[in-house]
Amino acid sequence: MAERASAVVSAPDDARDAVAAGRTVSDAVVEMLVGLGIREAFGIIGGAIAPFCDVLGRAGCPRLFAMRHEGAAAFAAAEASLAASRPTLVFTTTGPGLTNALTGVCAARTEGARVLVVCGATSAAQRGRGAVQETSRHGLAIDAVGGLFDLAVTVESAAELPALANRLAYGFAKPAGFVALVALPLSLQRALATEPLVVPRVATLAPRAGADAVAGVVDALAEPFAIWAGYGARGAARQVRALAERTGSRVLCTPRAKGVFPERHPLFAGVTGFGGHAAVEEMMERERPRHVLVLGSRLGEYSSIWDPRLVPARGFIHVDVDERAFAAAYPDVPTRPVLADIGAFLDEVLAQLPDVRVTPSPAAAASVSLVARPGPVRPQVLMDVIQRVVIDGTDAIVMAEPGNSFAWTNHHLRFPSPRYRMSGYWASMGHMVTGAVGASVATGRQTVVVTGDGSMLMLNELSSAASYGARIVWIVLNDGRFGITEAGMSAQGFTPIETRFPKCDFAALARAVGANGMRVTSELELTAGVEAAMRSHGPFVLDVDIDVAERAPFLRRIQALSAMGAAPGGRS
Numbered sequence: 001m002a003e004r005a006s007a008v009v010s011a012p013d014d015a016r017d018a019v020a021a022g023r024t025v026s027d028a029v030v031e032m033l034v035g036l037g038i039r040e041a042f043g044i045i046g047g048a049i050a051p052f053c054d055v056l057g058r059a060g061c062p063r064l065f066a067m068r069h070e071g072a073a074a075f076a077a078a079e080a081s082l083a084a085s086r087p088t089l090v091f092t093t094t095g096p097g098l099t100n101a102l103t104g105v106c107a108a109r110t111e112g113a114r115v116l117v118v119c120g121a122t123s124a125a126q127r128g129r130g131a132v133q134e135t136s137r138h139g140l141a142i143d144a145v146g147g148l149f150d151l152a153v154t155v156e157s158a159a160e161l162p163a164l165a166n167r168l169a170y171g172f173a174k175p176a177g178f179v180a181l182v183a184l185p186l187s188l189q190r191a192l193a194t195e196p197l198v199v200p201r202v203a204t205l206a207p208r209a210g211a212d213a214v215a216g217v218v219d220a221l222a223e224p225f226a227i228w229a230g231y232g233a234r235g236a237a238r239q240v241r242a243l244a245e246r247t248g249s250r251v252l253c254t255p256r257a258k259g260v261f262p263e264r265h266p267l268f269a270g271v272t273g274f275g276g277h278a279a280v281e282e283m284m285e286r287e288r289p290r291h292v293l294v295l296g297s298r299l300g301e302y303s304s305i306w307d308p309r310l311v312p313a314r315g316f317i318h319v320d321v322d323e324r325a326f327a328a329a330y331p332d333v334p335t336r337p338v339l340a341d342i343g344a345f346l347d348e349v350l351a352q353l354p355d356v357r358v359t360p361s362p363a364a365a366a367s368v369s370l371v372a373r374p375g376p377v378r379p380q381v382l383m384d385v386i387q388r389v390v391i392d393g394t395d396a397i398v399m400a401e402p403g404n405s406f407a408w409t410n411h412h413l414r415f416p417s418p419r420y421r422m423s424g425y426w427a428s429m430g431h432m433v434t435g436a437v438g439a440s441v442a443t444g445r446q447t448v449v450v451t452g453d454g455s456m457l458m459l460n461e462l463s464s465a466a467s468y469g470a471r472i473v474w475i476v477l478n479d480g481r482f483g484i485t486e487a488g489m490s491a492q493g494f495t496p497i498e499t500r501f502p503k504c505d506f507a508a509l510a511r512a513v514g515a516n517g518m519r520v521t522s523e524l525e526l527t528a529g530v531e532a533a534m535r536s537h538g539p540f541v542l543d544v545d546i547d548v549a550e551r552a553p554f555l556r557r558i559q560a561l562s563a564m565g566a567a568p569g570g571r572s
Contacts, residue, residue, distance in 0.1 A: 026055040028193040035199030042073035046093025048120030051189035074104020076438030078113040083439040087114035094120045095133025107426040112177030121183035151180040158193035173202040176322040209340035214348040223290040231256035232296020234418040239346035248358030254303035259415030273303045275410030281309040294318040299329035302424035372523035376547035383412035399432040401451035403484040407552035430459030440470040448473045454482045465539035466514035473533045479546040510541035517541035
């Protein structure tokens with residue numbers, strides 16, 4: 001267990017004198033970060049967090065990445081955590097520094113990331129006196145935003161650090177993710193903390209299903225069933241494939257789970273939800289499985305659109321590490337809940353099944369590639385080139401930004417392994433265009449983002465990517481509009497309002513901030529453009545002039561909105 005730290009001793013006013021006089025609270029917190037396994041820190045330095053950032057920058061680990069917006073820092077931290085499977089840090093100053101980060105914090109929490117936010121706070125002596133960007137109960141109270149976090153505390157004494165280290169260590173061991181906020185008053189950051197700080201090492205706290213639960217599931221799976229893979233099953237891809245091939249069961253996946261099961265495998269039925277495939281519903285109606293084994297998905301709107309055709313005859317068998325997922329999306333459907341780590345659960349199921357291999361029926365015919373033509377680029381042609389050059393030709397991480405971008409990618413791209421990322425729950429514009437910085441610097445892998453022009457104009461980190469030489473390719477679907485909003489409003493009977501804006505030359509923008517870029521205005525230039533982008537050793541923007549006549553495959557999402565009363569006059 002951690003040793004108790006001594007009480008805070010008054011520190012000199014100057015931060016450097018305090019460091020010279022002895023080990024400070026900031027030193028102790030940075031040591032705690034390293035002990036928690038944090039290797040990357042994203043944020044913006046401000047006055048109220050400067051002493052902490054001074055120590056963080058000199059320590060070298062975690063490595064400090066100075067971003068251009070705190071929201072982008074939180075997105076980057078979330079994606080770094082998910083890509084590298086470890087906790088990450090966001091640092092912000094008081095007031096707007098913290099509030100800017102909150103959208104990214106919400107995304108991190110819904111995506112199951114492990115992120116610690118350390119922010120400045122107003123010192124006790126200055127509280128209630130009109131301090132700039134006051135962050136205390138007199139201004140922006142930590143309690144007011146605490147509900148967005150799994151844990152939110154203001155540290156007032158070095159004596160609190162050992163208990164805090166324990167709480168964070170156990171929080172980060174939770175398999176469903178953990179997002180915490182620690183506020184450090186400015187004066188405390190420079191105060192002395194002489195006692196050593198021990199961070200406990202905690203193994204991942206993944207629940208395991210009992211023998212009775214596994215046996216009951218195996219009995220149920222004696223009847224025809226289908227497997228519905230979610231993002232939570234990404235660490236169990238081997239077992240999912242083994243179960244499908246041993247039983248001959250069809251596999252469907254949510255958009256975030258693309259690649260958990262190879263999408264060109266004969267047993268793959270298709271993608272559900274937003275931008276999904278009609279073949280999935282056709283298979284369910286044709287084969288009528290008795291059960292659907294749901295692995296690691298909340299089955300929310302983007303994953304299922306709550307389609308009743310996906311409900312099996314006898315109900316769901318739902319395996320997840322988060323009990324809140326059970327019967328949430330389909331509350332009226334019989335559900336057998338199994339709280340367990342998916343990989344461990346499937347290992348137990350496979351051990352009880354006969355060791356035979358079912359020969360699957362032939363795979364469906366591959367879609368026919370469109371012939372390139374002069375003029376604006378059809379998104380389907382762009383997806384075909386991304387498939388050949390990026391997915392089939394490299395091991396790059398691929399991300400899709402909310403909007404038309406992830407409708408096209410969900411529907412058209414095929415992944416052999418789980419290296420696709422999209423935010424299908426919080427769906428914040430700007431998530432992936434900035435989150436790519438975190439994924440790239442945390443893993444060293446090339447990262448490709450498919451995004452619309454609206455997201456790139458809303459929030460991008462081209463400048464910070466250039467600062468650190470991040471290997472990122474942004475492929476921008478440039479049509480001078482919020483395309484999904486315009487098409488969606490039209491489909492629901494509304495007149496689109498202010499959905500268009502002047503076209504931006506994103507290649508020129510990239511070059512202006514130290515990155516590289518190229519414009520593509522014809523399908524005949526497309527393959528060469530994507531290949532050039534993938535050869536780049538630093539950040540690269542491929543600005544693609546998109547044919548606006550083509551409609552993204554998201555009609556079922558519009559139909560769902562209409563059913564919920566979004567159409568004029570509540571028409572469905």
